[in-house]
Amino acid sequence: xxxxxxxxxxxxxxxxxxxxxxxxxxxxxxxxxxxxxxxxxxxxxxxxxxxxxxxxxxxxxxxxxxxxxxxxxxxxxxxxxxxxxxxxxxxxxxxxxxxxxxxxxxxxxxxxxxxxxxxxxxxxxxxxxxxxxxxxxxxxxxxxxxxxxxxxxxxxxxxxxxxxxxxxxxxxxxxxxxxxxxxxxxxxxxxxxxxxxxxxxxxxxxxxxxxxxxxxxxxxxxxxxxxxxxxxxxxxxxxxxxxxxxxxxxxxxxxxxxxxxxxxxxxxxxxxxxxxxxxxxxxxxxxxxxxxxxxxxxxxxxxxxxxxxxxxxxxxxxxxxxxxxxxxxxxxxxxxxxxxxx
Numbered sequence: 387x388x389x390x391x392x393x394x395x396x397x398x399x400x401x402x403x404x405x406x407x408x409x410x411x412x413x414x415x416x417x418x419x420x421x422x423x424x425x426x427x428x429x430x431x432x433x434x435x436x437x438x439x440x441x442x443x444x445x446x447x448x449x450x451x452x453x454x455x456x457x458x459x460x461x462x463x464x465x466x467x468x469x470x471x472x473x474x475x476x477x478x479x480x481x482x483x484x485x486x487x488x489x490x491x492x493x494x495x496x497x498x499x500x501x502x503x504x505x506x507x508x509x510x511x512x513x514x515x516x517x518x519x520x521x522x523x524x525x526x527x528x529x530x531x532x533x534x535x536x537x538x539x540x541x542x543x544x545x546x547x548x549x550x551x552x553x554x555x556x557x558x559x560x561x562x563x564x565x566x567x568x569x570x571x572x573x574x575x576x577x578x579x580x581x582x583x584x585x586x587x588x589x590x591x592x593x594x595x596x597x598x599x600x601x602x603x604x605x606x607x608x609x610x611x612x613x614x615x616x617x618x619x620x621x622x623x624x625x626x627x628x629x630x631x632x633x634x635x636x637x638x639x640x641x642x643x644x645x646x647x648x649x650x651x652x653x654x655x656x657x658x659x660x661x662x663x664x665x666x667x668x669x670x671x672x673x674x675x676x677x678x679x680x681x682x683x684x685x686x687x688x689x690x691x692x693x694x695x696x697x698x699x700x701x702x703x704x705x706x707x708x709x710x711x712x713x714x715x716x717x718x719x720x721x722x723x724x725x726x727x728x
Contacts, residue, residue, distance in 0.1 A: 393431040396424045397623030410539030411691045413618035414625075414684065418535050421626025426634050431627045438624055441617040442588040443572050444609050445687050448617075449589075449696040450596020451560070451608035463666045464698065467673070468705050474658040474677055475709055478503040478651045479717070485650060490643045493519070495721050500526040500643070503651055503679030504703075505710040522640055528628040529637070529644035530651070534680035535625055535688075537652055542692060545660075545670045560607035568605060571595055586682045586704075593686075593700060621687050651679050669694070676702035 400420025404412030425431045482501030486492040492500065496519040502509050506527050560568070569592075576591030584590060599605035608614070629637070659673035672694045675685055682703045689699035 389430045389432050390434050390437075392429065393421060393424070393433060393623060393627065394620070396429070396431070397421050397619050397626065401619045401622065410542065411688055413615055414622040414688060414691060415536050415539060417619050417622030418532060418625035421623050422532060422629050423626075425626060425629040425632060426637060431623075431630050433620060433624050433627055437620060439573075439576075439588050441620040441624075442586070442683060443569055443576060443592045444613055444617040445621065445683075445690065446576075446589040446592025447565075447568055447572055447596045448609045448614050449593040449686060449690055449700065450598075451600050451605075452690060452696045463668070464701060467662050467666060467668075467676070467698075468702065470658050470662045471677060471702055471706060472709055474654055475503055475679070475706055475713070477654050477658075478679060479713065481654070482647050482650055485646055486643055489646060492522070492643070495718070496523055498717055498721055499523045499714075501647060502527075502710060502714060503530075503706070504682070505707050505714065506531070506681070508711065508714065521636070522643075525632070525636060525640040526644045526647060528632075529640060530648050530679070531628065531681045531684065532625060533644070533648045534652065534678050535622075535684050537648075538675060538678050538680065538685075538688060539692060541652075541656070541674065542671050545674065558607045559610035560605065564605055564607075565609065568592075568596060568599060586686070589683055589686060590700070590704065593696070597697070618687060618691060621684065625681065625684060655679060668698075672698050675699050679706065682707060 397417035397420060400416035400418075401413050402416070403420070404416025409415055421431050479498075479501055482503075483494070483497045486497035486500055487494060499509050499518050500523045509523065509527060559565075572592035572595050573588070575595055576588030579587035579591045596605070609617075655677040656674065659677040660670060662668065662677070663670040663673040671692060672689075675689050675692065675694050676699045678685060680688075685703055686696065686700050688694075689696045
């Protein structure tokens with residue numbers, strides 16, 4: 387209990403400092419960096435599962451409130467964008483594998499799983515099954531999520547999107563009774579999706595119900611900031627807890643490979659995002675967050691903090707995970723087959 391309280395205090399202090407310094411998306415980047423540093427310093431960091439789930443629901447409700455008819459109208463352009471995303475994922479997958487093998491001497495299976503642009507839990511379960519280098523795979527995947535959380539908000543202003551707001555534009559707060567009812571229904575929907583193993587089930591369930599309710603004019607307003615901002619801070623804190631039990635030496639041993647891989651993935655994602663934004667007339671910020679191979683929940687929350695289109699971003703990150711669910715086993719089977727023939 388005290389470890390969780392200390393962790394949340396560190397995350398809150400990180401958010402406050404990042405906001406004072408004018409950092410982009412401070413309520414995600416500040417806590418994630420502060421808690422990561424605390425973990426590397428030896429502090430036991432953790433976030434209670436129930437608090438985590440509550441934050442996912444609140445962020446999902448807020449995302450649904452941001453889905454406008456104008457945003458939905460652009461959905462006719464998404465198939466082209468999704469094809470481009472699939473090509474980007476394959477490029478990151480194949481290119482990253484070769485980089486890790488050629489530059490850092492990874493065995494082929496470990497390189498393949500470490501280079502996978504997302505679906506961390508699925509990758510880690512496969513890593514233990516196929517006897518890959520689990521510690522290296524885990525560290526590189528965790529560093530990728532942290533790095534992209536910090537890089538994407540910094541890249542956005544450099545791409546000509548202008549100064550990013552420290553706070554997302556606030557919608558009028560939802561009526562308390564409506565908010566309580568929507569949260570309860572969202573939790574039930576999320577638990578149902580979780581039972582059938584849908585990724586980010588609580589967040590997507592809440593977003594879906596909220597989007598339908600707002601689109602049908604049954605509900606108005608969003609989650610009040612006194613609830614939404616702590617939810618974002620908790621999300622950032624959660625990213626930092628990935629490094630619980632990690633020592634500075636362990637991180638340094640993987641930093642070179644993780645930096646090269648993340649840089650390569652970011653450049654590929656940026657290139658495809660710029661192409662899609664130009665072809666379809668979409669804001670580059672929307673495409674960048676949608677194509678960045680960061681954590682699903684993190685990137686979806688970032689779409690709110692950076693005032694991007696949450697429906698577009700959510701569709702792309704869910705598609706990326708579904709695509710990887712098919713691609714990863716095929717790639718692993720090919721590597722196993724090639725190894726067996728030797």
